[in-house]
Amino acid sequence: GNSVTQMEGPVTLSEEAFLTINCTYTATGYPSLFWYVQYPGEGLQLLLKATKADDKGSNKGFEATYRKETTSFHLEKGSVQVSDSAVYFCALSDGTGANSKLTFGKGITLSVRP
Amino acid sequence: DGGITQSPKYLFRKEGQNVTLSCEQNLNHDAMYWYRQDPGQGLRLIYYSQIVNDFQKGDIAEGYSVSREKKESFPLTVTSAQKNPTAFYLCASSFSYGYTFGSGTRLTVV
Numbered sequence: 001g002n003s004v005t006q007m008e009g010p011v012t013l014s015e016e017a018f019l020t021i022n023c024t025y026t027a028t029g030y031p032s033l034f035w036y037v038q039y040p041g042e043g044l045q046l047l048l049k050a051t052k053a054d055d056k057g058s059n060k061g062f063e064a065t066y067r068k069e070t071t072s073f074h075l076e077k078g079s080v081q082v083s084d085s086a087v088y089f090c091a092l093s094d095g096t097g098a099n100s101k102l103t104f105g106k107g108i109t110l111s112v113r114p
Numbered sequence: 115d116g117g118i119t120q121s122p123k124y125l126f127r128k129e130g131q132n133v134t135l136s137c138e139q140n141l142n143h144d145a146m147y148w149y150r151q152d153p154g155q156g157l158r159l160i161y162y163s164q165i166v167n168d169f170q171k172g173d174i175a176e177g178y179s180v181s182r183e184k185k186e187s188f189p190l191t192v193t194s195a196q197k198n199p200t201a202f203y204l205c206a207s208s209f210s211y212g213y214t215f216g217s218g219t220r221l222t223v224v
Contacts, residue, residue, distance in 0.1 A: 034213075036215075042217055043118075043120075043204055043217045043218050044157075044204065044206075044215040046212070089157065093213075100145070100208060101147070101159060101172075102147070102157075102159075102206075102208075102213060104149075104156040106154060106156035107157075
């Protein structure tokens with residue numbers, strides 16, 4: 001079956017530091033890949049996505065590239081802010097529209113200190 | 115604005131009681147999902163529905179039940195058979211590559 005593996009957390013960084021959160025996946029076929037962010041007490045918000053190999057998703061200074069050869073979708077940001085403190089989930093979808101299901105990694109908590 | 119509404123935000127249940135969590139969407143999405151979130155375990159799929167009057171079990175369906183009588187609504191019942199129901203429950207809907215999540219219901223058994 002499908003699975004998503006995220007690096008162990010939590011992660012604590014100083015403001016303006018470089019961020020990398022690793023994500024690898026196992027899936028049959030060609031899944032779509034996602035990063036979601038969850039702020040305290042809230043639901044999940046889509047941060048970025050990539051639907052095919054070598055696609056780069058980007059949003060709010062975050063980037064991730066779909067690497068089929070290494071089955072990875074690592075999240076990066078050049079300079080984090082305190083407001084980026086949240087839980088980050090990597091996920092994959094094995095289809096489109098009503099025929100799809102999301103499989104999530106365990107999530108990682110990021111804390112950014114001033 | 116279109117979105118997903120989950121209610122209530124906080125819910126307390128006595129042991130042995132059934133409780134129903136509400137999920138309503140006005141996005142006209144065909145597919146809807148229920149996930150359970152526990153600390154350190156990510157999100158696990160409970161049930162999903164791809165079309166009205168049809169639904170499928172996810173990875174952890176035991177102790178839960180759902181219905182999908184209307185496109186807009188996908189309520190989740192946590193039954194007394196669920197041995198460890200205290201968790202954060204998230205509802206989602208999808209169309210094409212877009213998934214939209216509600217703000218969640220935190221269920222606590224007292």
